[in-house]
Amino acid sequence: MGLLAPLFLLGLVGLAVPIIVHLTERQRRNVVDFPSLMFLRKIPFRSTQRRRIHHWALLSIRALALALLVAAFTRPFFANDEVAIGSTLGPREVVVVLDRSYSMGYGDRWERAKNQAREVFAGLDASDRASLVFMGRGAEALLRSTSDRDRLLTALDTASLSADGTLYGPALKLAQTILEESQFPNREAVIISDFQRNGWKGDEGVTFPPGTVVKSVLISDDATPNAAVASVAFRREFFSGQERMTATARVVRRQGEAPADRTIVLEVDGQEVQTKTVRLDPTGSATVTFEPFTLSELYTRGSIRLDPDALPQDDAFHFVLSPGRAMRILVLEGGSPRPDASLYMQRALEISEEASFQVDVRRSTSLSAADLEATDVVVLNDTRFPQGATEDRLRGFVEAGGGLLLVLGERSAWQTGLEELLPGRFGPARDHTRGAARLGYLDYTHPVFELFGGPRGGDFARARFFRSRDLELGPEGRVLARFDDGSVALAERRLGDGHVLVWTSTMDAFWNDLAVQPVFLPFIHQVMRHLGGYRERVPWFTTGQVLDLADPAGMLFVADRERELAPDVAQVALTPGGGSVALPATSGPRFLELEEPGFYEIRPPGTNPERTLAIAVNVDVTESELESMDPAELAAAVASREASGEIGAGGEMLTPEMQARNQERRQSLWRLLMVAALVLLLAETAISNWISRAATLRFKDGRSYVPSNT
């Protein structure tokens, strides 16, 4: 119920008027002329008696009449949904959308939310039907259009919080579908949530059917102080032949009144390694850098934990780390190379922090199978292409996923059959006679140059190229860089699972000066990482993500050993909560949905390897931002905007004329109030007259006297 003119409530101050009149003005109004007050003055004056209210009923009636008048002037009206609910006569289709994102675990929100849902279900009639939809990042209809109240309540009792974030769109869309499919004339959606703002984008495109009553039940708290471990960054160091990791955690605090000290703990493989104290401002963040720890084992599990607060789900951050693996690069220079043909490349690859490179330079072009087995990238630096069996092994190596970089120089020579291997046919060396050529085009969408795409990402234009070989691009080739004269500088061809790159100038300071430019080092690193198929391991995933463990590209993010996820081996995933997910051997995808925060273990059934493949999963930290939106905003966004959207008492659609009458009916309460006030005033008149007559002074002889001024 609302008020059209709430300012009239100030009229309630007038309630004091009858009381004041009753207590003070009464005697002033009732004046009795008396011959002399000489005797009355001799009687002690009793002021308390004068203040006594004699006619409580009269006073109450006057005050009530005035209050009703004030209420009538405020023009009270029933809200649309109240009227609709009150006028519902037919059966209802009720959809309860219950938010079970982990933010609902703040304090006792989850229990309060379930109690609200229970109340809704308890209010159902026998002919009503209800659905229970859980809302997280996705939506789940636990029960759909059932009139079995017991099942609904049981489903509610067994429901538990998820580790999901909040997205309103899927759940509301599902509710919309259920309501649209319903044949019932009365539809009602009850959204029970903490209404986090970051879950609502406004473009979800959800519109409930016309006539749907949308009720929003806000589950919130007056203050929601909360701290969370937002992210963790790692820095690898090699010290004395060991790899050491330095973890830096970023802790955020949202809301609060005063700076607070929180304890933060680093755990490695379940052991508490370090404990620190971090001071957090009421709304701010802080970083905590722990001392380096040695990383020597695969799948080392780590956690950084804050001491728990009202929302414990976001107080722990998990990760899985493995020691870095050096990329093996074999550089073949041929029989009589220039002395420094590979010097710049070798030196550049030896300088690395994260992915280390192990460079082997050979002055021959012979390659054994064992060589290729232990090699990730083969570089043919200004030498003739191997022929015969070596060429075949090299082709097989590339097709199996290896990388080949062909650096063209003076000794490079085209030979038949290379068109099946290279991106194009290269020609003789060509001098750039009109001054040095420069790199004029770079494909920043390619992984090699992606790093340099941003501002100040590296100035390749400073490098001068005096000589290069022309490359006639083949149908399989792709140009990654061109000189400013349009000739190809770098081209790629995908061959099987591997890549072949052709660089049309040398990698030393002979044909160009790129090797002495600052961009050379990151450029050569990117080239090798691309060719070697390097993927940085992902230390953690977020709840709600789904991994396809059968996808080799995806596998690279989680596994260090290919055999661990071989498609012909059945696997089982143990969830952090103690459950298990079977991942049978199959040629198709093997999806693993990461639903719980913690560590997932993946191993063949019945085995217990020493270092199990582990995947760390964390909750979406954006969910820890507990700021609420106005529930009415969401309700208004999903409500139907059709003009004929109102429904009548019997569930029928109302015409505009009927809607106008309905609106007038909702606002017609003032008439009743006015009539009631008038009736009370009439009653007051009658009662006061009766009291006046009763107050008539009667003498013994039957004559009466009414004081003239009363």
Next chain:
Amino acid sequence: MAVRERSSIQGADTQFLDPAVLSRISGLDLLARTVVDGFLQGLHRSPHLGMSLDFAEHRAYMPGDDIRRIDWKLFGRTDRFYVKLFEAETSANFMVALDISRSMSFGTGAVTKLDYARYLAASLSYFSQKQRDRVGLATFDHEIVEYVPPSTRHLQLILHTLTRVEPGRPGTLRDPLMRLGDNLHHRGIILVLSDFYEEPEQVIDSVRHLRARGHDVIVFHLLDPAELKFPYESAASFRDMESDTMIPIVPDELADEYRTLIGQHTEDLARLFTGSRIDYTVLDTSKPLDYALFQYLSSREKMARVR
């Protein structure tokens, strides 16, 4: 005799003595005649009952007595000189002192206290005129407002004065009564009609001055029934009619104490007046006038007997 007369009036028709009935009579002349004739008819007395003719007693002749007063018949029978004493040898002065202060305009019944007093004054003046007394009138509040000297021909003037008398000002007793006493050189009967809203000592001091000058004083204390009973119930502001001051009153809390005080006041007045040999009568304005008339006759009788 008084007992016999009182008993005879009890059977008389007293409707013409009811103030409510009298209030419908416009002329005081007619009203007085109605009252007195009706009253006397009920008494079955001679219309010429005059005290100046009433024989009182004989006493032995003393040197210096007027020899015309010697009862020669008694001398013939007893051979001694006796002098006949009459109750009034000459016609008396009958003066009405009427309080017309504003408080006298109070009335809760058919008539106010002033109306009642006018009826009484007119009736007794008419009655006295029939007795061949000289009648006079003085109205006063805090001073003498109208003064009609006693005369056998002033009845109509008195009635006219009574008709147009208007209450309006606060009143006191002492000054006007003192001045009235100074103006009356012949002793006579003075009837004082007032509500006596002064302290009893002040009242008796004012009236005693008339008595001291040899006048026979009859006091009628006029009170409205509301002044006697104080029957108010609703809380109200009570306004003094003479001073216009107001005080808030809760009657049901004060009524008993008020009645006690007014009763004490009348008792004090009665005691003091009696002590000064002044006839004092409290008159309830809701009661018929016969009671007042009887009181008057009774007083006149006592005066004559004493004389």
